[in-house]
Amino acid sequence: MKGFWRDAVEFFPILLNGVALTIIVTVGSLLLSTVLGLVWAMMRVSGIKALSMLSASLINVIRGIPIIVLLFYLYFVMPDLGVTLTALQAAILGLGIAYSAYQAENFRAGIEAIDKGQIEAAQSIGMGWWLTMRRVVLPQAVRIVLPPYGNVMIMMLKDSSQASTITVAELALQGKLIASSTFKNTSVFTLVALMYLTMSIPLILLVRHFEKRAGKR
């Protein structure tokens, strides 16, 4: 135990560099997946058949490919096609695209849960499609969507460790590098696990808050 604390003091600053990258990858891909997911979801509920089918097939393609393969593709294959991405860019893009499929399904479910009478009331005062979405449907859908959105945040935080496979030195990869050069596997990986947990707990509490709020009405 004493050894652990000594190791912890020594390795903590290096691991913090990893934490910084973990947060950058998580926040970056969260934003990207949210924007893309909203676009896919809007296409799905647009009522325009071509758009809705395009979005449905995109979602299925994305869902059917493992994140790690998507990352390899962006990082190792894209250069052959003339697009060179840094490891960090590829990680954010890959995770963002992969998660956009889940975000889209979540947003769509939220939108479709809104009572049809709400949409008719909006139409009956002359609102068009976009105004109805912006003023009536989306503000109500947010409440429904937030708890699962929080869960996506937690999963993304943990899945950001997959960026290590394309050399992004985030928390998991930093840990692996230290462990393989010091052989202090127990100390290092315990520390890594605790650091992930520390970042997850606020998110878990946030989800609980969202769920309570959503349950109120």
Added chain:
Amino acid sequence: MIELNDIHKSFGKVEVLKGITASVEKGEVVCIIGPSGSGKSTILRCINGLESYDRGEIGVEGLKVDRDAPSIVNIRTQVSMVFQRFNLFPHRTVLENVVEGPLYVKKESRAAALERGRALLAQVGLAEKADAHPPQLSGGQQQRVAIARALAMQPKAILFDEPTSALDPELVGDVLGVMRKLADDGMTMVVVTHEMGFARDVADRVLFIDGGVIVEQGPAKALLNQPQHPRTQDFLRRVLHPL
């Protein structure tokens, strides 16, 4: 002001409207009565384009109603609707519900819209509820807010789709009272209702619909007191003397 000419409408294989021809003049109050599933609500929903129709033509102030044409927005701002289940926006306050259309569809100035919104809430007897949220109100209060929301668009006519059917019996009177006052002020109204007392006292004309056709129509008192068609007689007997 509102003209329906030989309207046909099917849901799948079921034909719900089988050639409806009727008109509503400016300032007139027309009640539509008839058994459930007779197509009463569908007629209303076709007039403001919430539902499409298959054949015939509907005109509002000379404009053809086509739910896929841009002109539908123009028609909807002139013909408001009040729904059976109120359909207020639960995430906005009562006052925000009322001024939503004026502010975001008609792009009126905030000050003017809010002032008229408050005046309308006072008119329906709910001035003190301006900052409440709809779920905190009783059904009768919610329906009166919905009427204020419809009026806020300064419409030329209002369609009422069974406005009191979802209310507890003791709350029906408040809503009917507001509607009667509107009628007295000269508002053009088309009301789908089961309230025969309201139809008799307030309506100028009554249409009796059954099986997707107008079986009988005429001045309210005459039709309700001395129905000519056997189906009208049968319907009214059941409604007025259920036991």
